[in-house]
Every structure is written in C-alpha cells, then in structure tokens.
Amino acid sequence: MAAEGVEGEHGDAVKPRRSAPITQPYGPAPGQEGDLHLPERAHPPVVVLLHGGFWTMPWGREQMAAVADDLAGRGFAVWNLEYRRLGAPGAGWPGTLLDVAAGLDHLAQIAESGVDLDLDRVFVAGHSAGGHLALWGAARRRLRAGPSPVRVALAVGLAPIADLARAAEARVGGDVVAEFLGGVPARVPERYRAASPMEMLPLGVRQLILHGTADDAVPIELSRHYAEAARAAGDTIELVELPGVGHMEYLDPASDAHAALVHRFVTLASEVQPAAHPVPGLSP
Numbered sequence: 317m318a319a320e321g322v323e324g325e326h327g328d329a330v331k332p333r334r335s336a337p338i339t340q341p342y343g344p345a346p347g348q349e350g351d352l353h354l355p356e357r358a359h360p361p362v363v364v365l366l367h368g369g370f371w372t373m374p375w376g377r378e379q380m381a382a383v384a385d386d387l388a389g390r391g392f393a394v395w396n397l398e399y400r401r402l403g404a405p406g407a408g409w410p411g412t413l414l415d416v417a418a419g420l421d422h423l424a425q426i427a428e429s430g431v432d433l434d435l436d437r438v439f440v441a442g443h444s445a446g447g448h449l450a451l452w453g454a455a456r457r458r459l460r461a462g463p464s465p466v467r468v469a470l471a472v473g474l475a476p477i478a479d480l481a482r483a484a485e486a487r488v489g490g491d492v493v494a495e496f497l498g499g500v501p502a503r504v505p506e507r508y509r510a511a512s513p514m515e516m517l518p519l520g521v522r523q524l525i526l527h528g529t530a531d532d533a534v535p536i537e538l539s540r541h542y543a544e545a546a547r548a549a550g551d552t553i554e555l556v557e558l559p560g561v562g563h564m565e566y567l568d569p570a571s572d573a574h575a576a577l578v579h580r581f582v583t584l585a586s587e588v589q590p591a592a593h594p595v596p597g598l599s600p
Contacts, residue, residue: 342422353388361437368444373403386569424465447476451513454521478542480512518549528561
C-alpha cells in the first residue's frame with residue numbers, strides 16, 4: 317500500500333489506494349442517501365459535499381463524485397450527500413432542507429456504527445444551490461428545538477446562492493428559487509427568512525466562499541454582498557474571488573478552483589484538530 321501523504325518523485329502527493337464508496341440511506345424516501353468515501357488513515361476529518369443543479373432533477377450527487385474521490389485520496393472522509401430535488405415527491409420547501417439536516421446528522425450514526433470519523437472536524441461544501449444548502453446546513457441548529465448531534469466547523473460555498481431573495485428578484489435560474497420555496501419573497505417571506513443564509517446571519521460558523529469573476533450562472537455580486545453582510549453581522553468569512561473562473565470549474569479536481577479549495581481544507585483541518593488527534597497524511 318502506498319504511504320499516506322508522501323511525496324512522489326515529481327513532488328506530487330502519492331495517494332493511497334482505498335475502497336469504493338459505500339452508499340448509505342439516511343431516510344426512507346428515494347434520494348435520501350449518500351456515498352461515503354473513506355481514506356486509508358485513522359480518524360479522518362470529514363467533508364460533506366452537496367451538489368448543485370438549482371435544486372432540481374435530474375442533477376445529482378454524481379456531479380461531485382470526482383471531487384469526493386480526490387478528497388478521499390488526500391486523507392479526508394467524504395460524505396457525498398443526495399437530497400430530494402424538485403421533480404421528486406417531497407422536494408422543495410421544507411423537504412429538501414430537512415434532508416440536508418438529516419443527512420448531516422446521520423454522520424453521528426455512521427460514527428456510532430464503528431466507522432472512525434473525526435466529528436470535531438466536519439466541513440460542509442456545496443456548489444451553486446448546494447452552496448446555499450451548505451451554508452444553511454451549517455447554521456441549521458439555530459432552527460432546532462434541541463442541539464444537533466453534528467456541529468459544522470467550516471461551511472464552504474462554491475459559487476453559492478447565498479441570498480435567496482436577491483436571487484429570486486434577479487431571476488437567477490429563472491423562477492427556480494420561487495419554485496423551491498413555493499412563492500416569491502413578498503408572498504412567503506417567512507420561508508425566505510428560514511431558508512436563506514442572508515436572512516439567517518450571523519450563522520455563527522466560519523465560512524469560506526469561492527466565486528469566479530466570469531460566472532454567468534450565479535453572479536459574483538451575490539457573494540460579494542453576502543460576505544459584506546456576514547462580516548457586518550460578526551461572522552468570520554473569507555471571500556476568494558477567482559479571476560476568469562466560471563460556474564462549473566469546481567467539479568473538476570484538476571482545476572485551479574479545486575486546488576484553492578483543497579489548500580484551504582488542508583490548512584483549516586490542521587488549525588482545528590484536537591491535540592489528541594494529529595493529522596498525518598493530509599495532502600495539498
């Protein structure tokens with residue numbers, strides 16, 4: 317077996333062999349499942365991935381499969397999460413959000429079953445609509461009557477739709493935001509307050525936003541406005557603007573956009589590690 321995180325002759329990290337992902341349900345409905353990718357190292361930090369596609373069918377978690385495999389090769393456990401999407405029964409408000417909450421909390425059951433996971437270092441990263449879900453999921457405990465069994469250490473939005481009201485008004489994705497929440501902001505304002513990260517500020521979770529300046533699907537102005545509001549509300553947030561990057565590069569493990577994500581994951585995993593659990597093998 318290749319050594320974890322060692323350097324190859326050209327300076328690239330040698331990635332260990334690992335088993336195929338394991339698909340696990342977290343609920344009874346179709347779509348309530350995820351793929352668990354495990355690295356060959358003990359007590360790995362966990363990355364939860366949430367795909368984009370404007371919350372709609374047919375786009376699914378296969379969009380993030382290559383990213384999940386790459387991150388597992390770098391020493392992270394990866395939970396590539398599916399959720400009910402528009403076009404499926406129960407999707408939209410509130411079903412899709414409840415799926416994300418249940419999927420995140422299911423990590424505790426996975427750990428209790430004997431899978432070695434470091435639940436002190438859970439990072440949630442989502443692309444586009446999945447970026448909205450990642451930010452929402454990180455702060456979901458504010459909407460619960462009791463504590464959540466899994467706390468998110470870092471929420472990452474990759475070209476996220478972080479402000480649902482502004483996105484609806486700008487018709488980002490056409491009318492999909494209104495379809496997702498069952499109406500425009502003036503009609504169902506309480507849903508926007510409960511579902512939009514912008515309305516939930518401060519999230520109380522460290523945040524990282526990556527957004528390309530050439531994104532023609534989700535305008536970078538949404539992230540600029542959101543980051544400014546998050547800072548003003550007291551959140552710790554970093555906005556990384558990627559010159560010339562469009563909307564889909566994050567799905568390619570060979571892209572500069574993915575490299576920027578990996579660099580920050582490795583750095584932050586080392587920053588938040590408990591003293592009892594060193595982090596050998598994490599590869600930039």
